[in-house]
Every structure is written in structure tokens, then in C-alpha cells.
Amino acid sequence: MTRFAHGVSALRSSEIRDLMSLATSPDIISFSGGMPGNELFPLDKIDNIYQSLTEKEKQVAMQYGPTNGLPTLLESLSQYLEKKGLPVGKNRLMMTTGSLQAINILAKAFVDPGDTVLVETPSFIGALSAFRSYEANLVSVPLQGDGIDIEALRTTLNTAGPKPKFLYFAPNFHNPAGIIYSEEVKHQMIELLKDQDIPLIEDDVYSDLYFYEEDVPKMTNIKTMDPEGIDVCFTGSFSKILGPGLRLGWMLVPEHIYKKCELIKQSMDACSPSFSQVIADKFIRNGYIYEYTENVRQEYKKRGLAMIEALEKYLPDYVSFEKPRGGFYIWLHLPKGTDSSLILKKAIEKGVVFVTGKTFDPDGVKNDCIRVSFCNTATDVIQKGIPVVAEAIREVCG
Amino acid sequence: MTRFAHGVSALRSSEIRDLMSLATSPDIISFSGGMPGNELFPLDKIDNIYQSLTEKEKQVAMQYGPTNGLPTLLESLSQYLEKKGLPVGKNRLMMTTGSLQAINILAKAFVDPGDTVLVETPSFIGALSAFRSYEANLVSVPLQGDGIDIEALRTTLNTAGPKPKFLYFAPNFHNPAGIIYSEEVKHQMIELLKDQDIPLIEDDVYSDLYFYEEDVPKMTNIKTMDPEGIDVCFTGSFSKILGPGLRLGWMLVPEHIYKKCELIKQSMDACSPSFSQVIADKFIRNGYIYEYTENVRQEYKKRGLAMIEALEKYLPDYVSFEKPRGGFYIWLHLPKGTDSSLILKKAIEKGVVFVTGKTFDPDGVKNDCIRVSFCNTATDVIQKGIPVVAEAIREVCG
Numbered sequence: 001m002t003r004f005a006h007g008v009s010a011l012r013s014s015e016i017r018d019l020m021s022l023a024t025s026p027d028i029i030s031f032s033g034g035m036p037g038n039e040l041f042p043l044d045k046i047d048n049i050y051q052s053l054t055e056k057e058k059q060v061a062m063q064y065g066p067t068n069g070l071p072t073l074l075e076s077l078s079q080y081l082e083k084k085g086l087p088v089g090k091n092r093l094m095m096t097t098g099s100l101q102a103i104n105i106l107a108k109a110f111v112d113p114g115d116t117v118l119v120e121t122p123s124f125i126g127a128l129s130a131f132r133s134y135e136a137n138l139v140s141v142p143l144q145g146d147g148i149d150i151e152a153l154r155t156t157l158n159t160a161g162p163k164p165k166f167l168y169f170a171p172n173f174h175n176p177a178g179i180i181y182s183e184e185v186k187h188q189m190i191e192l193l194k195d196q197d198i199p200l201i202e203d204d205v206y207s208d209l210y211f212y213e214e215d216v217p218k219m220t221n222i223k224t225m226d227p228e229g230i231d232v233c234f235t236g237s238f239s240k241i242l243g244p245g246l247r248l249g250w251m252l253v254p255e256h257i258y259k260k261c262e263l264i265k266q267s268m269d270a271c272s273p274s275f276s277q278v279i280a281d282k283f284i285r286n287g288y289i290y291e292y293t294e295n296v297r298q299e300y301k302k303r304g305l306a307m308i309e310a311l312e313k314y315l316p317d318y319v320s321f322e323k324p325r326g327g328f329y330i331w332l333h334l335p336k337g338t339d340s341s342l343i344l345k346k347a348i349e350k351g352v353v354f355v356t357g358k359t360f361d362p363d364g365v366k367n368d369c370i371r372v373s374f375c376n377t378a379t380d381v382i383q384k385g386i387p388v389v390a391e392a393i394r395e396v397c398g
Numbered sequence: 399m400t401r402f403a404h405g406v407s408a409l410r411s412s413e414i415r416d417l418m419s420l421a422t423s424p425d426i427i428s429f430s431g432g433m434p435g436n437e438l439f440p441l442d443k444i445d446n447i448y449q450s451l452t453e454k455e456k457q458v459a460m461q462y463g464p465t466n467g468l469p470t471l472l473e474s475l476s477q478y479l480e481k482k483g484l485p486v487g488k489n490r491l492m493m494t495t496g497s498l499q500a501i502n503i504l505a506k507a508f509v510d511p512g513d514t515v516l517v518e519t520p521s522f523i524g525a526l527s528a529f530r531s532y533e534a535n536l537v538s539v540p541l542q543g544d545g546i547d548i549e550a551l552r553t554t555l556n557t558a559g560p561k562p563k564f565l566y567f568a569p570n571f572h573n574p575a576g577i578i579y580s581e582e583v584k585h586q587m588i589e590l591l592k593d594q595d596i597p598l599i600e601d602d603v604y605s606d607l608y609f610y611e612e613d614v615p616k617m618t619n620i621k622t623m624d625p626e627g628i629d630v631c632f633t634g635s636f637s638k639i640l641g642p643g644l645r646l647g648w649m650l651v652p653e654h655i656y657k658k659c660e661l662i663k664q665s666m667d668a669c670s671p672s673f674s675q676v677i678a679d680k681f682i683r684n685g686y687i688y689e690y691t692e693n694v695r696q697e698y699k700k701r702g703l704a705m706i707e708a709l710e711k712y713l714p715d716y717v718s719f720e721k722p723r724g725g726f727y728i729w730l731h732l733p734k735g736t737d738s739s740l741i742l743k744k745a746i747e748k749g750v751v752f753v754t755g756k757t758f759d760p761d762g763v764k765n766d767c768i769r770v771s772f773c774n775t776a777t778d779v780i781q782k783g784i785p786v787v788a789e790a791i792r793e794v795c796g
Binding site (some may be wrong): 001002007008038055061062063108126163165199231243245256257263264266271272274 | 399400401402403404405406409433434436437439441444448453456457458459460461462463495496498499502506507508509510511513524527528530531532561563595597629637640641642643644645654655658661662664665666667668669670671672673674677
């Protein structure tokens with residue numbers, strides 16, 4: 001009888017993995033993935049970067065680096081983030097092995113078994129897994145079209161019980177909900193959390209993928225607002241703006257939190273891949289990052305608008321959704337109580353996959369939603385696949 | 399007052415990091431690092447590999463991969479490990495972000511706060527940090543010239559108290575002790591641990607770096623012996639036989655342990671870097687790995703023998719050491735009770751760094767040893783630096 005740790009039983013295998021393998025089948029139309037389209041990676045730019053590397057740079061790429069990241073990348077990324085207004089100088093930046101590792105490290109820094117953690121419903125499955133793995137008690141607060149439900153958050157905070165260790169949220173082009181937090185909601189969050197000793201984990205990996213330039217000002221991060229009396233731990237990633245295969249993310253956090261996180265990272269994987277870091281550094285320094293995000297922004301907008309159009313055309317009236325203004329996802333609200341697993345089953349028979357709602361529910365129960373991704377599918381395939389999703393919905397919901 | 403998790407306080411910053419920054423200073427001779435020499439990386443082979451990649455392979459390199467690793471690398475690595483005799487077919491192989499992550503994942507799978515874990519004295523600092531981060535109670539068993547002290551291990555196992563969750567050990571070219579486990583000790587370990595429900599973590603990252611072909615048969619892993627009644631979790635790495643900057647290691651473990659570890663890995667960083675995996679796969683498939691390890695083996699042997707020679711020539715008689723027959727390290731035994739930090743201080747003044755004994759002591763106390771590494775220093779620099787170490791020892795110990 002193997003004697004595993006308690007925390008391990010809190011981890012469960014998600015539907016997503018099975019869908020991923022389905023999604024690679026050539027006959028299946030997949031709206032399930034959260035990965036960039038393979039055909040969109042900047043391979044020419046990576047070639048240019050590789051060709052330009054000196055022998056010394058290649059040695060650095062093959063060697064261990066400092067736990068917090070290669071100095072040259074920390075410098076170029078700092079400048080990139082400063083341009084967006086993030087208060088890099090007042091905080092510490094650390095490279096991580098994807099932004100999921102940043103979230104995992106923060107969870108490890110704060111969570112003892114049984115500790116309460118506040119999360120949105122729905123929420124990013126990777127973060128939920130990380131929190132569960134440290135045996136956190138997930139307390140969920142509903143998400144609305146303009147961000148977290150402030151009244152529900154207030155009630156939760158006022159309810160007697162152990163003080164939450166942090167609040168995890170994703171302000172821009174939410175996964176899976178697709179929404180942007182309004183400025184009002186962010187200001188209300190700041191008011192509510194000020195001097196409460198509840199840090200924020202602000203997970204912002206999609207904000208570069210906006211469809212409309214005019215949205216940029218209202219997408220200002222709480223980290224950028226730099227509120228007094230709240231420790232804001234900001235996490236980001238190269239996964240959507242360069243390539244997830246590099247496994248490079250980051251955290252930008254106050255010094256006293258950084259110190260703990262660096263020790264944790266040191267015991268997890270010593271440092272993030274130097275090879276990836278050398279490439280990412282050049283990607284910023286050559287200005288490729290601006291060209292590339294501009295290009296993919298246009299492409300994802302085309303796909304997103306095509307999906308909105310198809311959904312509006314084919315979905316029954318009783319299905320509603322917020323039109324995304326960027327990112328990768330659309331979140332479909334089905335009639336209350338619908339079991340979207342039944343719809344998925346029918347859709348798979350017809351050759352289309354997506355992800356069911358309960359995957360993103362902190363309690364693993366609420367299943368009357370569907371996440372459809374437009375990131376990884378060409379517009380003509382979207383036009384072919386969405387009617388199938390609509391048909392499967394009608395077959396189950398009438 | 400930030401409310402960190404309990405486990406975080408168990409983590410301490412090690413001397414190693416400061417030494418690492420010292421070690422990069424050009425005026426300092428460093429015997430402190432555990433990294434391959436920069437000049438030894440197979441850059442030409444990496445160039446060949448990169449040039450040979452198809453567009454499709456580059457897309458795979460930029461994309462998320464399965465949590466357990468890219469199928470093509472799992473296949474080529476399986477064949478590589480099978481050639482060494484490891485029972486790959488009877489176990490599951492998973493790629494990890496360095497072998498440290500493999501050790502960390504296993505610790506997370508088994509350790510609840512306060513659980514006992516058996517480790518060698520001295521032991522690999524990265525593993526100790528990982529175990530401490532899960533609040534393990536480290537119980538140390540002395541290491542001798544031929545492996546773990548079997549009588550001490552027997553006594554520890556017979557002592558009343560909670561049953562250890564696992565025993566962590568490194569059989570070949572031990573870090574920091576430099577020794578090889580004898581076949582006798584390994585057989586005695588198997589006898590002792592059979593049907594005890596105490597898994598072994600067998601950490602074997604240096605075994606390809608032997609000086610003498612004749613040693614290979616006696617370096618057979620316990621995993622390879624495949625004993626009945628013991629779960630052996632084998633960990634390995636590309637760090638010493640390709641490049642640590644890729645951050646690629648692996649674990650080969652029984653199916654029921656693998657399942658837990660895959661879920662943990664999924665919540666830690668989703669998958670290891672695909673870019674690195676594509677390169678490592680080609681490195682094996684092109685046969686480069688055999689050419690390369692043959693070359694570095696010769697080079698490390700030259701350095702190791704030069705260091706042995708210099709130590710024999712300059713060290714006072716009261717300092718003893720096992721002559722390494724491979725790997726990266728020599729472990730110097732100073733007179734009992736010596737504080738090697740004083741010696742390090744003097745050596746740094748003279749321009750040489752190494753790592754003090756207590757860094758590798760699970761209790762962080764025993765400091766009458768020194769680890770000198772020969773991996774990252776040319777023979778002429780070794781000949782210049784070792785007399786300085788000897789002088790510093792004499793100044794402190796007389």
C-alpha cells in the first residue's frame with residue numbers, strides 16, 4: 001500500500017487532457033484548446049534569432065542561469081513591462097517555467113492545507129489545480145460580464161471564517177469567460193481589499209491580444225494602478241505572444257514576497273530554461289514582439305469575429321454569451337441546469353469538441369456553460385464547426 | 399503582516415548562490431560549481447540539429463506538449479535507457495523540468511508536513527531543499543566510501559518512530575561525496591528495504607561520466623536490478639550529458655506512482671519545454687549523445703586526475719579523500735570539528751572558492767568537509783588553485 005501525501009488526493013484528472021488528444025485527430029474540429037495556432041508561430045523570426053546568436057550566447061543558452069532569470073532577459077522584459085505602465089522598479093521580476101509555475105509558486109508561498117483561497121467562478125483550470133494541490137479550500141465568487149461580482153465578494157469577505165490567503169483573478173480576456181474587468185469593478189476591488197491583508201494574484205496572459213485599440217486604456221492592470229495597502233502579485237507569460245513550448249512566464253511581486261518565491265523556485269527546478277530565455281530576450285530586443293503581437297492580434301480578431309457571427313446565426317435564442325473583445329475564448333451560457341457533458345458527447349459524435357463548464361467551476365459542479373476557443377481554428381473551420389455545436393445543443397436542450 | 403505558508407520558513411538561502419556569483423568573476427578560481435564547463439557544450443551538434451528541423455518540428459518546439467513529454471522523445475529516451483538495462487517497459491517514463499523537478503514532484507507525492515524522509519549525509523543540496531519545502535523531517539544516514547552505512551541504516555529503520563516515506567540516495571559519483579556505491583551495499587539495501595513499504599528515490603545524473611570503462615558493470619542501478627518488493631523511483635537528467643540550460647530531466651517510476659506524479663506535474667508547469675525536448679530527441683536519434691559523452695568523459699577524467707594529483711601533492715596529511723572515478727566532485731575530510739567556513743573565507747581572500755561541508759549536511763551543521771569541483775576548470779587552473787586551497791587549510795588547521 002503506497003502511502004501518498006494527503007494533498008495528492010485533491011488532484012483530479014481533467015477532461016481537458018482527453019480532449020487534447022482528441023483535438024489532435026485530423027478529422028475532429030477542435031474548439032477545446034487554449035494554445036496558439038501552430039501556423040501562427042513566428043518561425044522566421046526564431047530562425048533569425050538563432051542564426052544571430054554568438055558562441056557565447058549559445059553557451060549561456062546551454063548553461064544553468066540564475067534562479068530568477070537571465071539578467072539580459074530581466075532587463076529587456078522589465079523595459080517591455082514598464083512601457084505598459086507596470087511598476088517594475090518598485091517590485092521584483094522573476095522568470096518562471098510558464099505563468100502556471102508563477103501561480104503554483106505563489107500558492108506554495110501562501111497556502112497551508114485547509115487555508116481559504118478566493119477564486120472566480122468560472123476560473124482558469126491550471127490555477128485551480130495548483131491551489132488544490134496545496135489542499136486549499138477554494139471559495140468561489142461569481143464572475144459577471146464586467147468582472148467579479150462585487151456584492152458577492154463583499155458578502156464573502158464579511159462572512160465569519162478564516163481570512164482568505166489571497167484572491168486570484170484574471171482581468172483581461174478571461175479564461176474561460178472571455179470578459180474584461182471594467183475599471184469600476186477594479187476600483188471597487190481595491191476599495192474592498194485595501195488594508196485587508198489579502199494579496200491579489202492578478203493573472204494577465206491575454207491582454208496583448210485585444211481586437212480594439214480603444215480597449216487598451218480600460219484594461220489597465222490593478223498592478224499598474226499600484227494601490228496602497230494591497231500586495232498585488234502580477235503574473236504573465238510568453239505563451240500567447242511568442243510560444244508556450246518555451247515554457248516562460250514571470251511574476252512581478254513586492255520584494256518581501258519575491259524573497260520567498262525565489263527560494264521556492266530554487267527548490268522546484270533551479271531555474272527556467274536558459275535556451276528559451278535567450279530566444280525571448282532577442283525577441284524583445286529586436287522589436288519582433290511588437291510586430292508579432294500586431295499580426296496575431298489581427299488574426300485572432302478575424303477568428304473571434306467569425307465565431308461570434310456563426311454563434312449569432314446558429315445558436316438557439318436561449319443560449320447567451322458576452323462577445324469577446326480579444327483573447328481566445330467565448331463562454332456560452334446554456335439554460336440553467338443543463339448538463340453540457342451530454343452536449344459534448346453528441347458534438348464529439350458529429351466531429352466537434354469543446355470544453356464543458358464544470359471543468360472551470362472551482363466546485364467542479366456547475367455544468368450549464370460551454371467554452372469554445374477560436375484561437376486554434378481557421379475561420380472556414382469555425383463556420384463549419386459552430387453549426388454542429390448549435391445542433392448538439394438543440395438536441396439536448398430542445 | 400504577510401501570512402506565508404508554514405513550509406516556506408523551512409527554506410533557507412544557501413551559500414551556493416553567493417558562491418555562484420563569485421564564481422563568475424573572472425579573477426576568481428572556482429571549484430564551487432556543479433555545472434559543465436561552458437567550453438564543453440556541443441554547440442556544433444546543436445547547430446546541426448537546429449538547421450535540420452522541419453517547419454513542422456519547429457511548430458512542435460513552440461507549442462505545448464503532453465504533460466509527460468513529447469512522444470518522440472519518450473520513445474528515443476526509452477531506447478537509450480533500455481540499452482543501459484533499465485526496465486522501461488515495466489515502468490512509466492516522464493520528462494521533467496530538470497531532474498530536480500522530478501525529485502520535487504516525488505517529494506510532493508509522498509510528503510505531508512512532519513513526515514520522515516531518509517537521506518544520506520552528505521546529500522545533494524537541491525534534494526534537501528525540495529524535501530524541506532514540504533516540511534519533511536530529514537533523518538540522515540552517514541555515507542561511507544562504498545555507499546550508505548548499512549548498519550546505521552538498519553539501526554535507523556529499527557528505531558521506533560514513524561515509518562519513513564522514502565529513502566533518497568545517489569549511487570554513482572555522488573554529489574558531493576564523489577563515491578560509487580558498491581554492489582554489496584546495493585544488495586544489502588535491497589535486503590533491508592524489501593517489503594518495507596519504503597520506496598527508494600535513486601538519483602543518477604552522473605553515471606555516464608565515468609573515467610574507467612571497467613567500472614560500468616558495478617555501477618548497475620538498483621532500478622536496473624529491478625528488485626521485488628521495493629518501489630524504485632529512478633531520476634535522471636540531460637544536464638550533465640547535453641546542457642542544463644535545456645532544463646530536461648526524467649523520472650522512471652512504477653505506474654501507480656507515475657499517475658500521481660503526472661497530476662502534480664500538470665499543476666506545476668503543464669509540461670516541460672518542448673523546444674528543449676525537440677533538441678534532446680534529435681541529440682539521441684542522431685547518435686550525438688554517444689559521441690559527446692565519450693568526449694566529455696575524457697575531458698572530465700583529465701581534470702579529475704589533475705585535481706587528484708594536485709591534492710596529493712599539496713594537501714596536508716591530515717586531510718583525506720576518496721579518489722573520484724568519475725563525475726564532478728572531490729570531497730575533502732578535514733580534521734574532526736574543523737569549521738570549513740573559516741577556510742573558505744581565507745581562500746576567497748586568495749582568489750579561490752569552493753563549497754563548505756554544512757551546505758550538504760541535512761542538519762546544516764557538520765562543517766568539517768569541503769567539496770571541490772573539477773568539472774568547470776581547466777587543468778592548468780586546477781594546478782594553480784589547489785595549492786591555494788591547501789594553504790588556506792594549513793592556515794586554519796595548522
